[in-house]
Amino acid sequence: MNLTMLVAFANLAGLVLAFAGAILTVIYGLPSLDVLNEQSYLEMQATEGARRYQGRSKLGLCLIAAGFVLQLPSAASALSSSQATGPMRMADVSALVSICKDILLTIAGAVTATVAWKGLGNWLRELRGRTRFDAAKSLMRAAYALREAVANCRAPLIVAGEFPAEYNEGQPLGRETRRDDKMRAYAHVFAARWSPVSAALTEFETRSLEAEAIWGGDVRPLTRELGDCIVALNAATESFMDDLRNQGENFKADRDFGRKVRSEVFAPRGATDNELTNRITKALEALEKFARPSLR
Structure with missing residues (x-):
């Protein structure tokens, strides 16, 4: 297998991994409403449902990153071959544009996945704060009610x-x-x-x-x-x-x-x-x- 075929396979594998990573990120980047309503975050710790979404979202990011890395040799090969043979031909330009498009899409998917992951983190922090607020308010309300009952007694x-x-x-x-x-x-x-x-x-x-x-x-x-x-x-x-x-x-x-x-x-x-x-x-x-x- 020559270098050209190896680069082509790497480019194809990169596209497949990036696509799979994008699908995983779209599905598991944030828990669905059903998962959120099923108390996926309870007692200040993520339950099994939330951890499953977190793990698959991380896998999606890793696949997108791997796809990006695997497409770099194809872009470098297109640039080096065009420099070695003189002015770029239309086919070379078309191939380079296609590769750059794939790389840009991969970057866009990675950015989207990162934003989704940060959104999940912000949601967990907000839920943690709301849980602590509700618990503290209920505790103090019960303490004040006990104080009033004792004073009357x-x-x-x-x-x-x-x-x-x-x-x-x-x-x-x-x-x-x-x-x-x-x-x-x-x-x-x-x-x-x-x-x-x-x-x-x-x-x-x-x-x-x-x-x-x-x-x-x-x-x-x-x-x-x-x-x-x-x-x-x-x-x-x-x-x-x-x-x-x-x-x-x-x-x-x-x-x-x-x-x-x-x-x-x-x-x-x-x-x-x-x-x-x-x-x-x-x-x-x-x-x-x-x-x-x-x-x-």
Whole structure:
């Protein structure tokens, strides 16, 4: 096989590879709408569908590049042969124009494929940002809802409407009956107040797990701190109820503990001298600082 035939075969192979690469790039340069709608990008990582499109798009680019390289010897041969034989003949000009056309088409296909590939990258970055934004917004919304539920639960004033309808503190009853009646009344009040807290806490824990799936362990200590505040409030409420059962004897034996429990169970909204309130505020501020970059 002489050099002319080798160059011709290289030119033909280049055309075939460039055409195949162009077809792959057209089809797989960007995922179709069906692929995008099937959650091809989930939890900040490309799924198998997106990776398949990426791999085939890269293969298309490689084929286009290989086709371009294989057509270079044909162009060089046409130029060298025309220089060796003198002025170009019409056939030489026609062949050179055809080769240059193929090379230009190959370059155009490579540019198109590169633009498509960059478009896919931009789409992935946009989706990553939108996913982080939605997760951060949901997390902070759940945290604020939990804060409001806790503030309502800790309201110092218990109005008459919160007690059971049959409870009347002024009615004549025996001491044991009075104590049991009061216990049931306060249990009714705290059960009603804790219901919104439990619902808000469940939502917050769900959003916390979503955030941990995206940001990893960095967000876990921040969400755990707010959850620990709710655990402390629940423990204080149980201690308060135990003191009621024992007719106040628990807090009489340890007055400092009694004051601490009451300050955790009851606190005015926006109090600045309450330890548990300040702890909740700091936990929310830490969450806000973490989520703020994703909310911009």
